[in-house]
Amino acid sequence: MTEVPLSVLDLSPVAAGTTAGQALRQTTALAQRAEQLGYQRFWVAEHHNMPAIASSAPAVLLAHLAAHTATIRVGSGGVMLPNHAPLVVAEQFGTLEALHPGRIDLGIGRAPGTDQLTALALRRTTEGLSAEAFPAELADLISLFTGEDERWPILAMPGRGDMPEIWLLGSSGYSAQLAGLLGLPFSFAHHFSSANTEPALARYRESFRPSRWLDQPHAMIAVAVICADTDERADWLSGPAALSFLHLRSGRPQPLATPEDAAAYPYSGLDREMARQRFAEQAVGSPDTVRRKLASLLDRTGADELMLTTQVYDLGDRTHSLELVAEKVAPALQRPRA
Numbered sequence: 001m002t003e004v005p006l007s008v009l010d011l012s013p014v015a016a017g018t019t020a021g022q023a024l025r026q027t028t029a030l031a032q033r034a035e036q037l038g039y040q041r042f043w044v045a046e047h048h049n050m051p052a053i054a055s056s057a058p059a060v061l062l063a064h065l066a067a068h069t070a071t072i073r074v075g076s077g078g079v080m081l082p083n084h085a086p087l088v089v090a091e092q093f094g095t096l097e098a099l100h101p102g103r104i105d106l107g108i109g110r111a112p113g114t115d116q117l118t119a120l121a122l123r124r125t126t127e128g129l130s131a132e133a134f135p136a137e138l139a140d141l142i143s144l145f146t147g148e149d150e151r152w153p154i155l156a157m158p159g160r161g162d163m164p165e166i167w168l169l170g171s172s173g174y175s176a177q178l179a180g181l182l183g184l185p186f187s188f189a190h191h192f193s194s195a196n197t198e199p200a201l202a203r204y205r206e207s208f209r210p211s212r213w214l215d216q217p218h219a220m221i222a223v224a225v226i227c228a229d230t231d232e233r234a235d236w237l238s239g240p241a242a243l244s245f246l247h248l249r250s251g252r253p254q255p256l257a258t259p260e261d262a263a264a265y266p267y268s269g270l271d272r273e274m275a276r277q278r279f280a281e282q283a284v285g286s287p288d289t290v291r292r293k294l295a296s297l298l299d300r301t302g303a304d305e306l307m308l309t310t311q312v313y314d315l316g317d318r319t320h321s322l323e324l325v326a327e328k329v330a331p332a333l334q335r336p337r338a
Contacts, residue, residue: 004298004333007041008034008322009077009191009222009309012054012061015240016255016313023054024061026315031065033319035072037326041105042069043077043307049118050253052244059092066100075105077187077222077307078169082110083122086137087156090144094159104164107187108141110134110175135178142166166213167220172196176204183211190297191224191309194281201301220305223297224282226312227321227329231285238284239263241311242275249274258313287328294333306333 012027014020031042042065044055055061058076065074079089089106097104143149144156145163168179168186171193179186186204190197201219208217224241228234239262246267247254257265267275283293294306310321 003330004303005040005305006325006330006333007043007073007220007305007307008039009043009045009307010055011045011047011052011309011311013256013311014052014054016257016261018255020054024064026318027055027061028065028068029315030318030322031069031072031074034322035069037322038330039072039322039326040305041073041075041307043075043105043107045077046080046083046109048083048122050248052253052255059089059096062096062104063099066096066103071103073103073105073165074100075164075167076107078107078109078167080109080111081134081137081141083119086141086144087154087159089141090156090159093164094145094156094162097162097164098158101162105167106164107167107169108138109169111171138168138178138182170200173200173203176200177207180204180207180217181209183209183214185214185218185220187220187222187307190221191282197221197281198301201303218304219301220307221297221301221303222307222309223294224279224284224311225290225294225308225321225325226282226284226310227287227290227324228317229286229324231289234285234289236263237312237317238279240313242278244311245278246271246274256311256313287324290325291329291332294329298333 010027010030012023014023027044034042044058044061046056046058047053048056058079062074062076081089093104093106144159147160166184168175168184169189170176170186171189176186176188180203188197188200204219205217226234226238228237236259239259240257243257243262243265283290308325310318312318312321
């Protein structure tokens with residue numbers, strides 16, 4: 001048996017009463033601590049037009065994070081390809097790989113990561129915004145890195161010859177199947193689409209074809225984890241994330257509330273049930289509780305890696321959660337040695 005690699009997904013949460021600059025500096029500190037604790041990857045996600053998330057420019061943020069760490073892999077979880085020309089992504093991540101060889105992950109998603117109006121403002125055209133265009137744009141992106149497609153007379157520099165590790169991201173079966181057909185590693189968004197996790201991973205494995213990148217399927221699951229000294233403390237800390245989910249679902253995204261403000265919010269019965277369902281398949285609790293829930297998730301899915309995302313108000317609580325998982329949970333999470 002071998003320990004399951006653990007990684008971190010961070011959204012640079014902007015807490016109420018703070019600024020984007022503070023959020024980005026906290027993400028930097030968290031990446032440095034994750035490296036010290038032995039986490040394998042540190043990813044940031046592209047979102048736009050959301051007052052609670054400061055990671056809207058992953059390539060820029062990753063350049064900073066890579067320069068302020070030494071060994072941990074840094075990457076996007078993900079870059080939303082419909083928002084960008086493939087050449088721009090190739091040049092940005094080719095630059096990152098050239099500067100930090102062997103440490104850059106390029107996680108690619110097909111959703112815009114925002115509303116349609118903002119997506120149009122990013123792209124400045126409706127072309128490429130549909131799901132149908134995604135496979136062709138992904139193929140173009142890979143070709144810019146490899147230089148193997150003669151249809152591309154354009155040289156991505158940096159880019160060609162500086163290819164990061166490419167992952168496909170998904171919350172349904174579409175990207176799972178495409179990742180399998182292309183022989184790419186696949187990361188599933190269990191943290192907001194838990195009902196689709198097992199069917200998507202099954203489709204990924206069923207459709208997998210060996211490639212130059214992988215001989216066999218390699219799946220990672222992103223899961224929401226809030227680990228504290230007690231179950232009660234973890235539940236208290238989860239309040240802001242639950243409230244943020246409700247605000248987002250109602251179309252009124254706001255900065256991350258304090259636990260006190262989240263507890264005082266006038267929830268309806270439906271609100272409480274939606275919040276309960278939101279975290280039912282995630283890992284919130286003491287180290288024993290988190291260990292049990294993550295072990296169950298691994299047993300059900302056979303995932304090769306886990307990526308933890310911890311949305312809490314205070315950086316100290318976010319850091320402590322990672323510390324507890326690294327010290328008290330990780331050693332017990334094992335899978336058969338490949």
